[in-house]
Structures are given as C-alpha cells and as structure tokens.
Amino acid sequence: MLTKKQLFTRGMLDISPHMLSVIPFGIICGAIGVELGFHPYLVYAMSFIIFGGASQIVFLQLLSGGASSLVAVASVGIINSRHLLYGAVLSEYLEKLSFIKKLLISYVVVDQGFAESNKFFKKNRNEEFLYYHLIGTGCTMWVCWQIATLSGIVLGSFVPEELGLKFAIPLTFIAIVVQDLKKLDHVIVMITCGLSSLLFFDAPFKSYIIISPVIALFVAAILLRLKK
Structure with missing residues (x-):
C-alpha cells in the first residue's frame, strides 16, 4: 500500500x-x-x-x-x-x-x-x-x-x-480542435456549430455563443444514435 x-x-x-x-x-x-x-x-x-x-x-x-x-x-x-x-x-x-x-x-x-x-x-x-x-x-x-x-x-x-x-485567441482554439478534424462526425458537429453561430449572430445579448453549441450538441446526439 x-x-x-x-x-x-x-x-x-x-x-x-x-x-x-x-x-x-x-x-x-x-x-x-x-x-x-x-x-x-x-x-x-x-x-x-x-x-x-x-x-x-x-x-x-x-x-x-x-x-x-x-x-x-x-x-x-x-x-x-x-x-x-x-x-x-x-x-x-x-x-x-x-x-x-x-x-x-x-x-x-x-x-x-x-x-x-x-x-x-x-x-x-x-x-x-x-x-x-x-x-x-x-x-x-x-x-x-x-x-x-x-x-x-x-x-x-x-x-x-x-x-x-x-x-492568439483563434490560434489557441484551432490548436485545441485540430485533432478532431480526423473524425467525420466531429467535423460535422464543428461545421454545424459554426454555421449556427453565423445564423444567430444577431441574437440579443450575444446569445449565439450559447445557441450554436446547443444546436451542435443536438446534432452530435443524433449522430451518436445513427452510429449505434
């Protein structure tokens, strides 16, 4: 021990x-x-x-x-x-x-x-x-x-x-997510999050920061079900 x-x-x-x-x-x-x-x-x-x-x-x-x-x-x-x-x-x-x-x-x-x-x-x-x-x-x-x-x-x-x-801010986050670019489902989730942030960019109180990842999480859940 x-x-x-x-x-x-x-x-x-x-x-x-x-x-x-x-x-x-x-x-x-x-x-x-x-x-x-x-x-x-x-x-x-x-x-x-x-x-x-x-x-x-x-x-x-x-x-x-x-x-x-x-x-x-x-x-x-x-x-x-x-x-x-x-x-x-x-x-x-x-x-x-x-x-x-x-x-x-x-x-x-x-x-x-x-x-x-x-x-x-x-x-x-x-x-x-x-x-x-x-x-x-x-x-x-x-x-x-x-x-x-x-x-x-x-x-x-x-x-x-x-x-x-x-x-350094975008470079830092690119370094964090770059390894996930090797997986197709991860790329789909990232693209979804990016497009959602553009779509809801004019949402009140800059709330697109919250809306876009929620949508991306929903897509990720669907992808997980399809993989199973």
Missing part, C-alpha cells in the same frame, strides 16, 4: 509532462487579458477563481466584445459542464470522503489531472488513499497555472500594442 505522500508525489510526477503545453497556454491567457484592456488584478483574480484556460479566454473575449455578464457566465458554465461527467466517474473513488473534502478537491480537478488520475485509479483500485493522487495532479496544475498566468500578465504589459496578442 502506498502512503498519502507517495500517492501525492506520484500524482505530481504523472501530471508533469502536461506542463509543456499548460504553461505556454497560461502565459497566453494572462497576456491576452491585459491586451484586451482588463486590469491585471482582474485577470489574475479570474485565473484564481475560474481556473480554466478555455473558459478564461472565452470569458474575456465575450466581455471585451460587448456581451452581457449573464451570457459570459452562462458560456463559462456550459464549457465547464464537462466536469459533471468527471465527477460522476470519480465518485466511486471519493464516496467515503465528506462533502467538504469533495468540494475542495473538485476545485483542483482539471482535464489533464482527471485523465491521469482516472488512469491511475483503474490500475490501483486497492489503494486506500487514492484521492491523494488526484490532489497531487490538481495542486501541481494549479501552482503552474497561476505562475504561468502571472508571467503572461507581466509579459502583456510590455508587449507593444501594435504587435497585438489577440490573434
């Missing part, structure tokens, strides 16, 4: 390779926030509260583009709704913990940490304190993300405005 410290350390080591992509992404998030005209304290506070790269960029972009606070918050909620699935998968390993402990651990659960911990959990079901591996991955991600975001904020303050960093 591994001790709590050993499991925590293992989690830190398992998540470490992901830092090669997470740290540059964090720097971009911090720099973009400053570039879009937000106060550095606000950008860093957002990184502390939301703690999610894609969500933070979407939140900043929507607010800077004139979207209402309601639409911005709802969009972040939709993007982060995948964590409901993470929680459902991890629940069997955390069922003995108190509600407060589960709540605290949920704050540091991120995509990469979930993937590594879930893989470790399946191979080591008999370990008593498995959740320390999840805490190890989450805390490592959190510390590196905060440092990277802070570095980006400092960097964004020195980058000349004429050079601009706004181009």
Whole structure:
C-alpha cells in the first residue's frame, strides 16, 4: 500500500509532462487579458477563481466584445459542464470522503489531472488513499497555472500594442480542435456549430455563443444514435 505522500508525489510526477503545453497556454491567457484592456488584478483574480484556460479566454473575449455578464457566465458554465461527467466517474473513488473534502478537491480537478488520475485509479483500485493522487495532479496544475498566468500578465504589459496578442485567441482554439478534424462526425458537429453561430449572430445579448453549441450538441446526439 502506498502512503498519502507517495500517492501525492506520484500524482505530481504523472501530471508533469502536461506542463509543456499548460504553461505556454497560461502565459497566453494572462497576456491576452491585459491586451484586451482588463486590469491585471482582474485577470489574475479570474485565473484564481475560474481556473480554466478555455473558459478564461472565452470569458474575456465575450466581455471585451460587448456581451452581457449573464451570457459570459452562462458560456463559462456550459464549457465547464464537462466536469459533471468527471465527477460522476470519480465518485466511486471519493464516496467515503465528506462533502467538504469533495468540494475542495473538485476545485483542483482539471482535464489533464482527471485523465491521469482516472488512469491511475483503474490500475490501483486497492489503494486506500487514492484521492491523494488526484490532489497531487490538481495542486501541481494549479501552482503552474497561476505562475504561468502571472508571467503572461507581466509579459502583456510590455508587449507593444501594435504587435497585438489577440490573434492568439483563434490560434489557441484551432490548436485545441485540430485533432478532431480526423473524425467525420466531429467535423460535422464543428461545421454545424459554426454555421449556427453565423445564423444567430444577431441574437440579443450575444446569445449565439450559447445557441450554436446547443444546436451542435443536438446534432452530435443524433449522430451518436445513427452510429449505434
């Protein structure tokens, strides 16, 4: 049986390779926030509260583009709704913990940490304190993300405005979805989302940001049924 410290350390080591992509992404998030005209304290506070790269960029972009606070918050909620699935998968390993402990651990659960911990959990079901591996991955991600975001904020303050960093927003999301271009059903869903956003672009309160992914999810559900 591994001790709590050993499991925590293992989690830190398992998540470490992901830092090669997470740290540059964090720097971009911090720099973009400053570039879009937000106060550095606000950008860093957002990184502390939301703690999610894609969500933070979407939140900043929507607010800077004139979207209402309601639409911005709802969009972040939709993007982060995948964590409901993470929680459902991890629940069997955390069922003995108190509600407060589960709540605290949920704050540091991120995509990469979930993937590594879930893989470790399946191979080591008999370990008593498995959740320390999840805490190890989450805390490592959190510390590196905060440092990277802070570095980006400092960097964004020195980058000349004429050079601009706004181009990094579409490039970042292209990098996220480019791997899904290999699958036809994923391409259909992305095209549907893009066409829907154009069709409903003039919807009140910039709500096309919410309408288009909902339509795309509906199409994805139909495609899944057809595949089965």
